[in-house]
Amino acid sequence: YAASAQNANRGSRATYIGKGKVEEISETIVRENIDIIVINGQAKPQQIHNLKIYLGKFKPKIVVWDKVELILQIFSKHAATSEAKLQIKIAAMKHMGPRIYGMGFIMSQQGGGIGTKGIGETNTELMRRHWRNEMRQVQNELEKQTDNRERQMENRKKTGFQTVSLIGYTNSGKTTLFNSLTGSHNLVENALFATLDSNVNKLFLKEINKEIYLTDTIGFIQDLPPDLIDAFRSTLMETIHADLLLHVIDITDPRMTDKITVVENILRDLGIDNKNQIYVFNKIDITNGVNQDDLISQFGSFHPEFISAEKGKNLESLLEQIQILLSHPV
Known part of the structure; x- marks a missing residue:
């Protein structure tokens, strides 16, 4: 692979990145035999299209993604339920707009073309009409699944069950903790967004x-676009309505503090930053001399x-803290 950086002030309205950088990338494509270009930013569909047209002169099958589409591709790989797939589709359609039908992202799911043009209707107008119709259809289907999830949560509350939700930056060890506490065997991968659905046990x-419900859901990431958060609101409902949050943190990560801030900002965006939390510093078996007293001093209120x-180290202490906070909410 190859990497390149550019001053943010030197971008282009047409191609997101400047002309000189585009020419540099075109040379790199040929020299390094690059198949995929990923922009670490959120580009407009037309900018991606223009880049593909230009870079395609040097490599006809070049793939160009921005950060959002890269995340969506990873999501698509890990989606296991119809709910997750619907949420991904909505996010993709919102991000790419009607041009999605010419960009290969979900053409395989269409089952054919996009319909017949009306009298005097251009291809662009046809795509827009089909986009609106399909967006409405997908949103209605997701709404049905959301209603079903809400009923399940309401039934739990009616029967007196409390819910604890695992949250955290992606790949922090949430699913491993979920499995350790509940005896489950959900897939654990050293990969981004390995969990997209809400697991409940x-x-x-x-x-x-007392018996409670523990939920494990999607991990967060820096600069997660609002459309993605909004699209996955159905999955995040388990977190939004939880009685207690376990914020799982990778204590070995050099960017640990930054990632804590990312998660807290997303919780604020969801309107749940005032919920009771336990900061669960994970992976102490492989930590490199992190001072726990300093972390207690810094994050004592959590x-x-x-x-x-x-x-399985110190899980009993964690369980005791869970029991205290559920019995005596702050």
Whole structure:
């Protein structure tokens, strides 16, 4: 692979990146035999289209993605349920607009063309009309699934069950912790967005003789576009309505503090930054001398716990803290 950087002030309305940088990239494509170009930013569909046209002169099958489309491609790879697939489709359609039908992202799901033009209707108008109709159809289908999820959550509350939700930056170890606490066997991967759906399982808290629900859902990432957050609001409902949040943090990550801020900002955007939280510092079995006392001093109001989800270390202490906060909400 090859990497290149550009001053943000030197971009182009037509191609997102400047003319000189585009020419440099075209040379790199040929020299390094590059197949995919990824822009670390959010470009407009027309800018992506223009880049593909220009770079295609040097490599006809070149693929050009921006950050949002890269995330969507990863999402698409990991989506296992119809709900997740619908959410991805909505996010893709919002991001790319009607041009999505000519960009190959979901053409395989269309089952044919995009319909017949009306009298005097241009191809662009046809795509817009089809885009509106399909967006309405997909949103209606997702709404049905959202209603079903809401009913499930309401039934839990009616029967007296409390819910604890695992949150955190992607790849922080949430699913490993979920499996360790509940005895589940959900797929654990060292990969971004390995979990896209909400996994729910019961957890028995012996000290208070009570069964609760534990949920594991999608991980967050820096500069996650609002359309993606909005599209996955159905999945995030488990977090939005939880009684307690377990914010799982990779203590070995050099950017740990920055990633904590990213997660907190997303919680604020969702309107749930005032929920009770436990900061769960994970992977203490492989940490490189991080001072736990400093973290306790810095994040004491978030009831910090230090664990190894993979090794099962200090999970009893975490469970005790969960029981305390559920029994005596702050």
